[in-house]
Amino acid sequence: MRDFAMDAPIAVTLGDPSGVGPDIVIAIHGDHRADLPAFFVIGDPDVLASRARRLGRDLAIAMIHNPAEAHGVPAGTLPVLPLVNRQSDTPGRTDPANAAGTIEAIDRATALVLEGGAAAVVTGPIDKKALYDAGFHHPGHTEYLAHLCQLRLGRPFTPVMLLTGPDLSCVPVTIHIPIAEVPAQLTAELIETTCRIVAADYRARLGIARPRLAIAGLNPHAGEKGAIGTEDETVIRPAVARLRAAGIDAAGPLPADTMFHPLARAHYDVAVCMYHDQALIPAKTLAFDQTVNATLGLPIIRTSPDHGTAADIAGSGDARPDSFLAAIRLAGRMAEIGKSAGSTVTANA
Numbered sequence: 001m002r003d004f005a006m007d008a009p010i011a012v013t014l015g016d017p018s019g020v021g022p023d024i025v026i027a028i029h030g031d032h033r034a035d036l037p038a039f040f041v042i043g044d045p046d047v048l049a050s051r052a053r054r055l056g057r058d059l060a061i062a063m064i065h066n067p068a069e070a071h072g073v074p075a076g077t078l079p080v081l082p083l084v085n086r087q088s089d090t091p092g093r094t095d096p097a098n099a100a101g102t103i104e105a106i107d108r109a110t111a112l113v114l115e116g117g118a119a120a121v122v123t124g125p126i127d128k129k130a131l132y133d134a135g136f137h138h139p140g141h142t143e144y145l146a147h148l149c150q151l152r153l154g155r156p157f158t159p160v161m162l163l164t165g166p167d168l169s170c171v172p173v174t175i176h177i178p179i180a181e182v183p184a185q186l187t188a189e190l191i192e193t194t195c196r197i198v199a200a201d202y203r204a205r206l207g208i209a210r211p212r213l214a215i216a217g218l219n220p221h222a223g224e225k226g227a228i229g230t231e232d233e234t235v236i237r238p239a240v241a242r243l244r245a246a247g248i249d250a251a252g253p254l255p256a257d258t259m260f261h262p263l264a265r266a267h268y269d270v271a272v273c274m275y276h277d278q279a280l281i282p283a284k285t286l287a288f289d290q291t292v293n294a295t296l297g298l299p300i301i302r303t304s305p306d307h308g309t310a311a312d313i314a315g316s317g318d319a320r321p322d323s324f325l326a327a328i329r330l331a332g333r334m335a336e337i338g339k340s341a342g343s344t345v346t347a348n349a
């Protein structure tokens with residue numbers, strides 16, 4: 001295992017057993033472990049063993065009781081912190097009985113990072129609807145992690161979703177909400193808070209001291225000077241002006257249809273978009289296999305692959321591991337940068 005200058009290993013959750021999370025973790029452990037920062041899995045060892053058999057892969061598991069033991073497991077074995085809530089191996093098919101274990105893994109990983117036992121959490125993809133059906137009322141990891149941090153630390157956090165790939169990084173200001181609710185939820189305050197968190201975490205966790213932010217408009221042609229929608233002038237432009245007055249390198253509102261081509265991208269480090277698909281469509285289209293989803297604005301480091309459960313190929317061996325690998329690598333880099341900066345500071349921490 002390479003020395004990544006981190007004292008604590010990274011906690012990896014498998015996500016929903018209906019998906020490709022277990023497939024990819026098994027593949028990564030078998031093929032890439034030596035090139036990655038130290039990590040351990042929080043999951044059901046029987047799910048991993050069963051999935052490995054389906055995939056025809058050898059898998060030796062070492063059960064651990066705390067993250068520190070991950071450093072001492074025999075070479076070639078995968079350290080696994082077992083769940084209390086047992087799960088079954090159901091590739092391609094969600095099972096309500098698995099929900100408790102899926103949530104437990106996120107809870108325990110977050111607690112371990114907050115306590116300093118783990119350096120970061122890398123989450124495997126969850127099936128959101130399956131969790132909603134089981135009573136989980138948070139839209140996704142992003143919002144749930146903020147909730148967990150608030151429960152533990154007693155103050156609120158604004159989580160910010162960042163999709164970051166080799167040639168494009170994007171942040172959606174509103175996240176998992178219906179498109180019809182976007183205009184009402186999009187306030188100048190939310191845009192400003194999001195951009196301040198982006199600027200602070202780029203500095204503290206991504207090593208870019210003064211990132212250039214390109215702020216998208218909401219309406220076609222950024223509202224065509226108010227002729228095609230008003231939010232660009234009444235909500236977004238005032239937020240950009242305040243950010244600039246505060247010393248943040250922000251430009252916009254920019255027409256969203258022309259801000260993602262290569263020449264335009266050369267002018268910014270991160271595109272701040274007004275809604276989920278405005279950010280995620282360009283990010284996933286340009287680099288589905290290399291893009292990572294990172295959560296900013298929290299007192300913990302969290303990354304994940306950009307893709308979902310891919311239940312249609314779970315258990316088949318066809319899942320590509322690249323985005324998950326990039327997520328583990330980015331979590332390691334963020335932990336190193338945070339450590340050398342001597343802080344876990346975020347704008348709302």
Ligand SMILES: NC(=O)C1=CN([C@@H]2O[C@H](COP(=O)(O)OP(=O)(O)OC[C@H]3O[C@@H](n4cnc5c(N)ncnc54)[C@H](O)[C@@H]3O)[C@@H](O)[C@H]2O)C=CC1
Nearest residue numbers: 124125126127128129304307308309310312313318319320
């Ligand atoms: N971070 C998370 O937990 C995320 C969870 N999801 C959840 O995943 C579920 C499915 O979402 P979809 O929109 O269908 O997106 P998806 O990313 O799961 O699948 C879209 C298409 O890409 C393919 N694909 C995805 N990952 C792949 C990989 N690693 N290798 C090869 N092919 C891959 C799939 O087979 C499918 O054809 C939903 O329940 C959604 O909520 C979606 C995104 C992120």
Ligand SMILES: NCC(=O)COP(=O)(O)O
Nearest residue numbers: 140141142143280293304
């Ligand atoms: N489309 C991205 C996505 O749904 C990721 O959500 P989260 O579970 O990381 O909050």
